């Protein structure tokens with residue numbers, strides 16, 4: 603059977619764990635050393651709700667509030683994973699700026715998107731509380747997940763959730779948008 607192709611882009615501030623989440627999901631291991639990304643595309647075949655998907659994941663270079671959001675991150679993209687680190691208030695502020703830029707560039711009011719707070723294993727270094735992430739996701743009408751690439755916690759859920767959202771936005775489901783914390 604042919605796979606359904608879905609293309610997802612991962613965006614967020616530097617060093618929040620975009621590559622680590624992607625590599626944990628695609629290759630099932632955690633990368634401990636830090637190598638800034640320029641841009642990498644990964645792909646993985648995943649069976650979700652009895653459908654085979656080929657997920658192309660574009661892992662981007664870290665953005666900040668001044669970065670220009672390249673058109674490549676809005677053209678031919680089916681879904682967005684916006685990542686901040688719960689140990690970095692700055693990274694939480696940066697996802698808000700990225701979100702606004704995505705809306706501007708796509709001209710849309712809502713997007714198939716999931717907000718991810720990574721590094722949940724670093725509880726003692728937490729700077730952003732779960733209710734803050736949840737409130738932001740509620741405002742955007744998207745799902746919110748706290749995850750850890752290091753402990754492989756909720757990593758698969760991120761991609762399953764975005765697959766659901768992409769299908770909903772294509773009208774393949776009658777479910778209403780919801781905001782879940784997993």
Ligand SMILES: Nc1nc2c(ncn2[C@@H]2O[C@H](COP(=O)(O)OP(=O)(O)OP(=O)(O)O)[C@@H](O)[C@H]2O)c(=O)[nH]1
Nearest residue numbers: 617618619620621622634638639664721750751752
């Ligand atoms: N403790 C902990 N460390 C993490 C986690 N995820 C990533 N890291 C570490 O954080 C650092 C940055 O991780 P990357 O995955 O390279 O972050 P990135 O967002 O891709 O970075 P850029 O390419 O600069 O944008 C690395 O040292 C990782 O090992 C996590 O869940 N827990």
